[in-house]
Amino acid sequence: MLSYKPVDTPISTSKATILPDPLFSDATRFRQIMGALQYLTFMRLDICFAINRVYQFMHALTDSHWATVKCILRYLRVQ
Numbered sequence: 001m002l003s004y005k006p007v008d009t010p011i012s013t014s015k016a017t018i019l020p021d022p023l024f025s026d027a028t029r030f031r032q033i034m035g036a037l038q039y040l041t042f043m044r045l046d047i048c049f050a051i052n053r054v055y056q057f058m059h060a061l062t063d064s065h066w067a068t069v070k071c072i073l074r075y076l077r078v079q
Contacts, residue, residue, distance in 0.1 A: 006074050006075070007074045007075050010050035011053055011068060022063055024065060024066050030065075047076070050075075053068075054068055
């Protein structure tokens with residue numbers, strides 16, 4: 001993710017539409033990154049909403065959820 005463009009907000013606050021998306025193939029990696037981001041919420045309150053939003057879908061992770069996590073990481077890169 002070194003060449004990714006930074007973003008101004010970690011996640012959209014509008015109601016997301018649920019699209020039929022393939023399940024994410026590497027759930028272990030996803031959970032590891034989410035664990036690190038959850039730990040980071042103790043110091044960074046600006047990402048609490050975004051992390052909580054993604055955690056709601058931990059039972060059925062999709063590629064769009066992974067894209068949301070990458071957006072959060074790009075947001076953190078700006079800060």
